Amino acid sequence: xxxxxxxxxxxxxxxxxxxxxxxxxxxxxxxxxxxxxxxxxxxxxxxxxxxxxxxxxxxxxxxxxxxxxxxxxxxxxxxxxxxxxxxxxxxxxxxxxxxxxxxxxxxxxxxxxxxxxxxxxxxxxxxxxxxxxxxxxxxxxxxxxxxxxxxxxxxxxxxxxxxxxxxxxxxxxxxxxxxxxxxxxxxxxxxxxxxxxxxxxxxxxxxxxxxxxxxxxxxxxxxxxxxxxxxxxxxxxxxxxxxxxxxxxxxxxxxxxxxxxxxxxxxxxxxxxxxxxxxxxxxxxxxxxxxxxxxxxxxxxxxxxxxxx
Amino acid sequence: xxxxxxxxxxxxxxxxxxxxxxxxxxxxxxxxxxxxxxxxxxxxxxxxxxxxxxxxxxxxxxxxxxxxxxxxxxxxxxxxxxxxxxxxxxxxxxxxxxxxxxxxxxxxxxxxxxxxxxxxxxxxxxxxxxxxxxxxxxxxxxxxxxxxxxxxxxxxxxxxxxxxxxxxxxxxxxxxxxxxxxxxxxxxxxxxxxxxxxxxxxxxxxxxxxxxxxxxxxxxxxxxxxxxxxxxxxxxxxxxxxxxxxxxxxxxxxxxxxxxxxxxxxxxxxxxxxxxxxxxxxxxxxxxxxxxxxxxxxxxxxxxxxxxxxxxxxxxxxxxxxxxxxxxxxxxxxx
Numbered sequence: 001x002x003x004x005x006x007x008x009x010x011x012x013x014x015x016x017x018x019x020x021x022x023x024x025x026x027x028x029x030x031x032x033x034x035x036x037x038x039x040x041x042x043x044x045x046x047x048x049x050x051x052x053x054x055x056x057x058x059x060x061x062x063x064x065x066x067x068x069x070x071x072x073x074x075x076x077x078x079x080x081x082x083x084x085x086x087x088x089x090x091x092x093x094x095x096x097x098x099x100x101x102x103x104x105x106x107x108x109x110x111x112x113x114x115x116x117x118x119x120x121x122x123x124x125x126x127x128x129x130x131x132x133x134x135x136x137x138x139x140x141x142x143x144x145x146x147x148x149x150x151x152x153x154x155x156x157x158x159x160x161x162x163x164x165x166x167x168x169x170x171x172x173x174x175x176x177x178x179x180x181x182x183x184x185x186x187x188x189x190x191x192x193x194x195x196x197x198x199x200x201x202x203x204x205x206x207x208x209x210x211x212x213x214x215x216x217x218x219x220x221x222x223x224x225x226x227x228x229x230x231x232x233x234x235x236x237x238x239x240x241x242x243x244x245x246x247x248x249x250x251x252x253x254x255x256x257x258x259x260x261x262x263x264x265x266x267x268x269x270x271x272x273x274x275x276x277x278x279x280x281x282x283x284x285x286x287x288x289x290x291x292x293x294x295x296x297x298x299x300x301x302x303x304x305x306x307x308x309x
Numbered sequence: 310x311x312x313x314x315x316x317x318x319x320x321x322x323x324x325x326x327x328x329x330x331x332x333x334x335x336x337x338x339x340x341x342x343x344x345x346x347x348x349x350x351x352x353x354x355x356x357x358x359x360x361x362x363x364x365x366x367x368x369x370x371x372x373x374x375x376x377x378x379x380x381x382x383x384x385x386x387x388x389x390x391x392x393x394x395x396x397x398x399x400x401x402x403x404x405x406x407x408x409x410x411x412x413x414x415x416x417x418x419x420x421x422x423x424x425x426x427x428x429x430x431x432x433x434x435x436x437x438x439x440x441x442x443x444x445x446x447x448x449x450x451x452x453x454x455x456x457x458x459x460x461x462x463x464x465x466x467x468x469x470x471x472x473x474x475x476x477x478x479x480x481x482x483x484x485x486x487x488x489x490x491x492x493x494x495x496x497x498x499x500x501x502x503x504x505x506x507x508x509x510x511x512x513x514x515x516x517x518x519x520x521x522x523x524x525x526x527x528x529x530x531x532x533x534x535x536x537x538x539x540x541x542x543x544x545x546x547x548x549x550x551x552x553x554x555x556x557x558x559x560x561x562x563x564x565x566x567x568x569x570x571x572x573x574x575x576x577x578x579x580x581x582x583x584x585x586x587x588x589x590x591x592x593x594x595x596x597x598x599x600x601x602x603x604x605x606x607x608x609x610x611x612x613x614x615x616x617x618x619x620x621x622x623x624x625x626x627x628x629x630x631x632x633x634x635x636x637x638x639x640x641x642x643x644x
Contacts, residue, residue, distance in 0.1 A: 137327050140627065142619035144582045145600060146335070149612060152604050153338055240469045244586055247471040248601060260471075267475055267590075270490075274479040281472035289467035 029301040036297020039290035046287055050096035059087035073275075080276065082265070092279055095257040099284070102173055102242045102258070107234035109177030111184055115227060118188025119215055123196060132189070135182050143179045144244070150175050151250045165256050172251060176238050184230045191223045225302035232295030236288045243284050259284045314632050321624045328620040329380075333373050336609050379404050380617070384414050408608040417596060417614065423494045424595030428584045431515040435522025436573055442523065443530020443569075447538060448557060458527060465524020470583055474517045474590035481513060488513055492593040514591045521583060522576065529572045533565040540564075567637045574630040578623040 030036055064086055073080050080088050121131040151171060158167035195201060196219075204218050243260025245251035252258045254265060262280040269276060351359075361367075367375075383401045390396060403412040446455040482490035489510050498507045537543065538561055546556045585597030592598075596615060603611035 137324060140324055140620065140623050141328060141331065142578070142582060142616055142623060144585060145612075145616045145619050146332070148585075148600070148604055149332075149335060149616065152607075153335065236467070243469060244471060247586065248589060250604070263471065263475065270475065270478060271483060274483050277472075277475045277479065281468075281476060285464075285468040285472055288469070289463065292463060292467050 026301045030297050033293075033297035033300055035293040036301075039293030039297070042286060042290040043294060046096060046283075046290070047100065050093055050100055053093040054090065054097070057087075057090055057093065059090040080273075082276065088262075088276065088279065091257050091262060092259075092283060095259045095262050095280065096283060096287075098169070098252060098256065098258040099239055099242060099260070100287070102169065102176070103235045103239040106173045106176035106180070106238035106242070107231055109173060110181040110234050110238070111227060111231050113177060114181035114184025114230070115188050115220075115223075117181065117185040119192055119219065119223075121185070122189040122192025123211065123215060123219065128189075131185075135185050138179070139182050141179070144241075147175050147179060147241070147245060148248065148250055151245060164253060168252055168256070172242055172245060176241050180234060180237060180241075184227065184234070187226045187230060188223055191226055192219055195219055195222055225298075228302060229295055229299045232291050232298060236291045236295070239284065239288055239291075310635055313635060317628055317631055321628055325621065325624055328624075329377065329617055330373065332613055332616050332620070333376065334369075336613055337369060376404070376613070380614070387412075387414065404610050404614055406603075406608055406611045408603065408606050408611065413611050413614045416599065416611070417618065420594060420596045420599050423492075423593055424581070424584055424588070424597065427492070427511065427514050427587070427591075427593055427595065428518060428580055430511065431518030432522055432577065432580050434515055435519035436526055438519065439523040439526035440530055440569075442527040444534055444557070444562060446527065447531045447534030447565075450535065455531075458531070462524035462528050465520045468520075469586075470517050470521060471586050471590060473520060474513070474587060477513050477517060478590070490591070492591045494594050514587055514593060517590075518580060518583060518587050522580065525576065526569065526573060530565065530569050533568050534561060537561045537565045567634070570637060571630040571634045574626050574633060577626045578619065581619060581622055 030040075082088055082091070117131055117135065121128045121135075151168075154171055155168060158171050161167060162170060201214065201218055204214055209217070239259075242251060242258060243263065246258050246260030247264045249264060252261050254261060257265075259280040263277055263284070266273070266276040266280065379402065383403055386401070387403065404414065405411070406413045406416060409416065442458050446458040449455055478490045481488045487509075490513075492510050492514060496503065496507055496510070498504050543556060543561060546560050547553075551560075581597070584595065585600060587593070588595045588597040589601060596618075600612065600615045602608075603615065
């Protein structure tokens with residue numbers, strides 16, 4: 001027997017709390033992780049610096065002013081100038097633009113490949129064995145030496161096809177993407193295997209949902225959290241790999257700077273101007289650190305067992 | 310267990326074959342021509358003969374099989390000859406470097422000790438630092454030590470070796486002038502003073518590589534310790550009246566070491582890859598530096614061999630890690 005009068009306050013209580021969306025919950029949990037919040041703020045700052053910064057800063061990254069070479073920090077050149085008198089601050093922003101762009105695109109490529117392989121392997125039993133063997137084989141490849149060799153072999157050809165800047169960009173992004181999808185594929189496959197046995201997937205299957213829509217509507221939204229976490233880690237490794245390639249002199253050309261290339265160029269003047277290596281190094285380190293902290297915070301925020309505690 | 314090890318060994322053979330094929334085919338696309346430096350006055354047919362003498366000019370599958378034969382039959386038999394003074398490899402064609410025209414393996418063997426000294430020592434130091442950090446961080450979870458450990462390992466994960474390397478050179482060689490920035494591999498240790506010099510030049514490369522190792526392994530050790538500290542057997546050991554040090558250092562640490570040992574084994578090939586960069590910074594003429602110079606000089610047999618050595622290292626240490634895991638943990642059954 002229900003008493004409408006008695007139920008009313010309870011209903012009022014329930015409706016008094018505004019409806020919560022899942023991403024708001026995630027954000028609330030994310031906010032409690034102080035490191036992640038700092039990381040996010042710093043990453044947004046870096047993105048703004050490299051996208052909006054060059055528009056506001058008067059110097060061009062490739063403008064050579066040979067009389068003003070090797071200057072220390074001053075008001076006109078906050079980070080000094082290099083051996084050709086190019087403004088380091090402008091070069092840092094231009095380099096950051098390339099580094100961050102490489103990080104984001106390579107991560108996106110690796111993520112797409114990894115998710116595709118993982119979903120196919122987890123969802124279709126007959127592809128599972130071959131695809132996972134392929135993943136194991138890729139994990140056994142020596143990646144840095146192969147990337148170096150790949151850059152050496154294909155640089156000229158792609159430069160001819162797309163021009164020196166776009167060519168090396170495509171080469172490095174594909175190189176990093178092809179060599180870093182394996183962890184994502186493994187994680188995604190594991191999650192898909194577990195999800196496939198759940199009742200809601202069975203229900204969807206029993207009403208005749210085709211596999212394509214089963215994957216896009218039911219599987220993919222549920223594996224979003226491990227994908228997002230490996231996305232952040234992917235940005236970090238992509239930025240470090242690109243910088244390592246540039247540092248070994250097999251990355252971007254000097255008139256198209258990245259942070260790794262700036263560090264590499266500055267090591268030649270290590271004895272005379274040690275300060276010049278600090279800025280690109282700090283930029284790489286802090287960007288990667290901030291991305292790692294974001295990943296840490298996201299992992300906690302996206303885990304419903306931890307959320308709300 | 311033995312059957313598992315044998316099966317695992319058999320699986321790694323096709324893996325290695327696949328990797329060697331990938332490396333071979335990748336290099337097959339190389340645009341460089343080793344005959345590019347030959348003067349134009351040399352007639353064309355002579356050039357063709359020189360090309361054949363370098364092992365080029367035959368179809369790809371033939372060359373792949375020949376390379377495999379050289380790598381897996383000729384080079385090991387040279388090694389056996391050197392060990393026992395036999396003459397198995399007499400008259401056999403070895404893998405020849407295009408740069409120096411000498412056998413690739415001889416150069417690799419010359420370079421190996423430097424890499425092993427720096428990289429191997431760095432790995433040992435890194436592991437030795439990481440284990441106590443991991444144990445204390447887990448035992449005193451959320452203490453200041455734990456927070457500091459987390460922060461330091463986050464730095465180890467985030468700051469790439471090419472920056473830490475350059476940074477320590479700026480600080481300790483340029484500003485303070487305490488340590489040499491270049492690793493001198495011709496230095497011979499024969500008395501105390503030369504040992505001090507050797508020690509001083511090894512500090513920086515070893516520390517740079519060890520930071521990466523420490524960051525990774527201390528995290529694994531901490532996580533593994535945390536898993537074990539709440540287990541029932543720990544409570545039983547305490548209830549039995551064992552002292553706290555025995556409980557932690559004997560019971561918990563031994564059980565926590567099982568996954569960590571495999572992680573340590575898996576990390577060995579990665580540290581060789583990282584050594585490519587560290588050797589470049591400190592000018593160590595090890596195997597990584599050899600690879601870079603070979604790549605720059607378009608010396609394909611050298612690049613092929615070194616890349617394949619890296620691949621063999623990865624496969625072998627994966628195998629070791631798998632087998633070790635089965636031996637150390639009796640709960641694991643591979644059948």
